[in-house]
Amino acid sequence: MKRQNLSILVVDDFATMRRIVRSLLAELGYTKVMEAEDGLQALSVLRTQPIDFVISDWNMPRMQGIDMLRAIRADQALAHIPVLMVTAEAKREQIVAAVQAGVNGYVVKPFTAVTLKEKMSRIFERLEGSA
Amino acid sequence: MGELEQELLQDFLVEGRELLENLDENLVDLEQRPNDEELLNAVFRGFHTLKGGAGFLGIAPMVNLCHRAEALLDRLRQGELRIDAPLMDTILTALDATKAMFATLEQGKKPEDPDPSLYAQLDHYVSAPGAEPETGTEAVPQAPPQTGGTGGVSFETLLAEAANADPPPGTDEAISDEEFETLLDGMYGPGAAPGVAQTREPSPVQQASHSRENTENTPPVPSSPHPEKISVPKPPTENTIRVDAKRLDECLNLVGELVLTRNRLFTLAEKSMGASYADVLANMDQITSGLQNAILKLRMQPIQRVFSRFHRVVRDLARHLGKEVRLELIGEETEVDRRVIEELADPLTHLLRNGLDHGIEPPDEREALNKPREGRLTLRASQQGDHILIEMIDDGRGIDPDRLRRAAVEKGLIGVDNIGDISDEEAYDLMFLPGFSTRAQVSDISGRGVGMDVVRNGITNLNGNIQVRSEPGKGSCFRITLPLTLTILPTLIVGVNGQRFAFPLSRVREVTRLSEHHQHRVGHRSTLVFRGQTVVLFDLRRELGERRNSENPPPEANPQVLIIEAANRTAAIFVDTILGQQDVVVKPLAVELTSTTGISGSSITGDGRIVLILDLDELVRSLLLERAA
Numbered sequence: 001m002k003r004q005n006l007s008i009l010v011v012d013d014f015a016t017m018r019r020i021v022r023s024l025l026a027e028l029g030y031t032k033v034m035e036a037e038d039g040l041q042a043l044s045v046l047r048t049q050p051i052d053f054v055i056s057d058w059n060m061p062r063m064q065g066i067d068m069l070r071a072i073r074a075d076q077a078l079a080h081i082p083v084l085m086v087t088a089e090a091k092r093e094q095i096v097a098a099v100q101a102g103v104n105g106y107v108v109k110p111f112t113a114v115t116l117k118e119k120m121s122r123i124f125e126r127l128e129g130s131a
Numbered sequence: 132m133g134e135l136e137q138e139l140l141q142d143f144l145v146e147g148r149e150l151l152e153n154l155d156e157n158l159v160d161l162e163q164r165p166n167d168e169e170l171l172n173a174v175f176r177g178f179h180t181l182k183g184g185a186g187f188l189g190i191a192p193m194v195n196l197c198h199r200a201e202a203l204l205d206r207l208r209q210g211e212l213r214i215d216a217p218l219m220d221t222i223l224t225a226l227d228a229t230k231a232m233f234a235t236l237e238q239g240k241k242p243e244d245p246d247p248s249l250y251a252q253l254d255h256y257v258s259a260p261g262a263e264p265e266t267g268t269e270a271v272p273q274a275p276p277q278t279g280g281t282g283g284v285s286f287e288t289l290l291a292e293a294a295n296a297d298p299p300p301g302t303d304e305a306i307s308d309e310e311f312e313t314l315l316d317g318m319y320g321p322g323a324a325p326g327v328a329q330t331r332e333p334s335p336v337q338q339a340s341h342s343r344e345n346t347e348n349t350p351p352v353p354s355s356p357h358p359e360k361i362s363v364p365k366p367p368t369e370n371t372i373r374v375d376a377k378r379l380d381e382c383l384n385l386v387g388e389l390v391l392t393r394n395r396l397f398t399l400a401e402k403s404m405g406a407s408y409a410d411v412l413a414n415m416d417q418i419t420s421g422l423q424n425a426i427l428k429l430r431m432q433p434i435q436r437v438f439s440r441f442h443r444v445v446r447d448l449a450r451h452l453g454k455e456v457r458l459e460l461i462g463e464e465t466e467v468d469r470r471v472i473e474e475l476a477d478p479l480t481h482l483l484r485n486g487l488d489h490g491i492e493p494p495d496e497r498e499a500l501n502k503p504r505e506g507r508l509t510l511r512a513s514q515q516g517d518h519i520l521i522e523m524i525d526d527g528r529g530i531d532p533d534r535l536r537r538a539a540v541e542k543g544l545i546g547v548d549n550i551g552d553i554s555d556e557e558a559y560d561l562m563f564l565p566g567f568s569t570r571a572q573v574s575d576i577s578g579r580g581v582g583m584d585v586v587r588n589g590i591t592n593l594n595g596n597i598q599v600r601s602e603p604g605k606g607s608c609f610r611i612t613l614p615l616t617l618t619i620l621p622t623l624i625v626g627v628n629g630q631r632f633a634f635p636l637s638r639v640r641e642v643t644r645l646s647e648h649h650q651h652r653v654g655h656r657s658t659l660v661f662r663g664q665t666v667v668l669f670d671l672r673r674e675l676g677e678r679r680n681s682e683n684p685p686p687e688a689n690p691q692v693l694i695i696e697a698a699n700r701t702a703a704i705f706v707d708t709i710l711g712q713q714d715v716v717v718k719p720l721a722v723e724l725t726s727t728t729g730i731s732g733s734s735i736t737g738d739g740r741i742v743l744i745l746d747l748d749e750l751v752r753s754l755l756l757e758r759a760a
Contacts, residue, residue, distance in 0.1 A: 014150075014180045016142040020187050023135055059176050073325065082324065088183060092306040099314040102325040106311070110186035126315065129322035 003124070004029040007049070011035075011042040011056035011065065012086070021055060021086070027113040028120075039063025043071055046078050053120075054083045058094075066101050073102035082123050086111075136188070143184045144237055145373065150177050151230055152439055158223060159442040165214040175204040181229065192244045193232050199253040200225045212256060216450060221252045223443070376469065379429050383618060386423050387716035390619075393419045394737035427468075427616050434512045434521075435463035437476050441483055445508060448487050455494045455505040456487060462512035467519050468616050471593055475521075475613075478589035482523050482609055483508065485583070490527030490607055500604070502526070514615070521611040530601040532558035542566055559599035563587040591748050593617065594635060596696075622715050624742060625693070626708040627671050631742040633715055633734065634693060638747050641694040645705055648692070659703045661694055668692075668703045669754055697747035698755070713737070717744060728753050 008030055010021045018035045025033055034049060036042035038060040045051065054072070058065040065085055072078045082104040087094065090108050098106060104123045107115060154177045161170050182197035200222060206212045228249055232242035244250075319325055393416060400412055438460045449456040467475075491497075491506035498504050509524040532555040539545045539561045545553070553561070561567060565584040590597050595613035614620070614637070622633035623642075641661075649660045650668065657668040690705045715734035729750030730743050 013176075014146065014184060016139060016146045016184050017180070017187070019142055020139055020184075023139070059179055061173065061176065088179060090305045092304050092310075095306045095311060096314065099311070099318060104324055109183045110189075122312075123324065126319075126322055126324035129324070 005032065006030065006052040007032040007034065008053045008055060009034050009036060009042060009045055009049075009051045011037075011039065011054065011060070011068065013037050013057065013060045017057065024111075024113045024116050025055075028117050039065060039068030039071070042068055043075075043078075046072065046081065047075075051081060054081055056083060056085055058085055058087045066098060069098065069101045069103055082127060084119060084123060140188055140236065143188055144233060147181055147184065147233060150181060151226065151233065152436075153177065154226055155223075155443045156439050158219065158226065159446045162214060162216070162219045162446065168208075171204065171208055175201060175208060178204060190232070190236070190242065192242050193229060195250075196225060196228055196232070196245060199250060199257060200229075202257045203253055206257065212259070218256060220450075221249075221256060223447075224249055225253060374429075376430075379426070382426050383430065384718075386419075386426050387618060387718065389419055390423055390716050391735045395735075395739050398737035398739075423619075427618070428466075430469050430616075431466035432469050432472050433463060434465045434467050434472065434475075434519075435460075436472050437479060438463050438510060438512070440476070441480070441510065444480060444483060445487060448484060452488065453493060454487065454491055456491055457505050457507050459507065459509045460511075461509065465512040465514055465519060467512075467613065468618075470617055471519070471613060474589060474593055478586040478611075479510070479521070479523070481583075481586050483510070486523060486525040486527065486607065486609075490525040490529075492528050515612075517615050517621075519613045519615060521613065523609040523611075524606065526606040529603040529605055530559065530562075530599070530607050531603050532601075535559065535561045539564065539567065559601060562599070563597070594620065594637065596637075618717050619714050620717050620744065622713055622744065623693070624710040624713050624736065625671075625706040626710055627706050631710065631736065631740060632671070632706075633713075633742045633744045634695065635744070635747065636712065638695045638697055639693055640696060640701070642709060643692050643694065644689050645692050646689045648703075659692070661701065661703060664701060666694070666701045666703050667755070668705070669751070671704050671706050695747055695751075697751040698749075700751070702751050715742065715744065 008025060010018050010025075010033055012018045012021065012035075022033050022035070025031075034045060034051065036045050039056075040063045042054065042056065043063075046054070056065045056068060063071075069083050069085070072081060072083060079102075083102070085098055085103050085106045086109055087098075087106055088109050090106065095103075095106055104126070105119050107119045111119075154174060157170055157174050157177070161167065161174060164170060178197045178201045182194050182201060185191075185193035185197065203212070203218075203222065207214060212218065225245075228245040231245070235242040315324070316322070396412065397416070400408055441460070442458055445456055445458040486508055487506075491508070492500070492502070494504040497506065507526045509522070511520075511522045511524070513520050535558045536545075536550050536553055539558075540547050540550060544561065544564050544567060562583045563586070565582065567582055567584070587597055590611055590613070593613055594617060595611055597612075598610045599607065600610070601607035620633070621636040623636055623639050625632050625634060643661075645659075651658060651660075653665065657670075658665050659668045660666075690707065691709050692703050692705045693709075694701065694703055696702075713736060715736070717732045718734055729746055731746035731749075732744040734742050734744060736742050
């Protein structure tokens, strides 16, 4: 399966941001993109749709990105799905917490398609290494 | 800027506007409930989201501004600062500056940095000593600097930092990619990833899919058992679409034509069609009405869109005047036509400012009067049948009708002899006369060079009316009645010299015969006594008819008279014939007719004839001037 065939879930409460990430993904050749407005909605999508990769905002109403991440790792059916967190700053404390919660990578806003590609590649490398 | 970027910018502006409106409201709420963490988070997230979007779109000044606001709000979240009025002023000013940038962007221009003093104010709060001792980032260099090479920081060190529950200074420092990789290595083993360990024993299906993927040298990201069947489902969240308002207007215009055609069909059917058509026609009637309602609803928006800005208006003004006021909004979900939303904002703002400035007493005065220090303003909207009722109620000092009478005499708006004839209710109406202001000096708050006459004009332009009730010492209530929709107008159709005119039904009080009332002349004016009240009498046949048709039919001996409400008075108008009541679809006048005095629009009646819709306020006003001259 080609990477570009992966189904990607973009989670952000701001529709414009979802569209921005979607357009960056399109630049990288990813076209199977779904959206969710917050952590809770993302979890329900993950449980009903085949999703291979999650790109999520950190700060969202209802359910924060990190709480969603913890829920994904705690759910046997979802635990394997890689999660890339989008954050405003790479604050040490925040990133360490995300790593402990099981994040695969992070990317700092704003980012370009090139940065996104690089961040995703690193995640894939590790996944290949552990398999 | 590329096409996509341009589109994204437009999305950002529309969605961001909604955020800005919410921020306004949330911030004013937050001042009332400073300990509401959820609310504080929502405000923080608002600026955070704007910053994020602005970052992607390369709007540097907005990033800088929102970043500072966010930093300030973060200190509030950490409990390092407390909310007080000056701090709130600063955040609100930052919000206003953000709004100004939106306005600039909407005009297709690039925004510039705001006044440096705003940055200075924000920075002052961001770096001010807080509730806890200030800890400069340079004071205790916690994170060891890179010792060169990769993995200069051990996993343990990083975790130990994180384990330090209360973050020591330095945790704000950004983490590097190398440190991040070190963390992952420490958690999952060198080069390994999270999540995978838990699926060490994959199901046969997953195993199969993995091995296939591995041989194809693709990432071992588990996918669904049937990857080839993955469709591209619609995003689950998009159940609303944005439509250009012009397209809605187009639909509305077309459905208006359809309604008119249906009316004509009805008229024809009555004359010639057989009974077999009746069913089909009744069916079509229902569908047309349904369609019309559906399209009208598309234009409806909750009145909250106007109301939501008032928290901010009241907050700022109360602070300026040193008053304590609580604004209560009721019925925000009431839906009204979008044009009403647009045109109601100014009159309501004016009324609200007026109530706060003139109505609500200063806190000490209220206390002396045994009233709560905090005044109360209530804005209430509700649907009453085919009308919308909006009430603005204050519990202030009320309005003294005698003061209004005296002021009107002083301004020369009424003669001193008439003062006794003016009932209290009529006295309240005096404040809507042009040139009326009860304050010797126009206050810079609610005065602003416009009077209550502008408020009334704004409302009559929407085919609405406004009434005042007041009880001195207790407060006042302004009642605004508006039609639900502006495109369908219940009217009374009359004939004048063979031409048809539509009177808005809401303005017609009574239909009567001339002979039933005593007529006399007052000065140069014809008047008629209607229920003990002397009202000016106009002859519409002369005023409108002869301009179009010089062959006037001989005047009927006992013509019909309409008693109407217009231009803040009762007037009598006599006409040739009354043709009955009809709902008409208002169509705007052609450009060359827009300056015609007294005509507000046109429509087509069931029998296919054109009817002109009268603007009674304008008509009566111009007739009065004509006579006075």
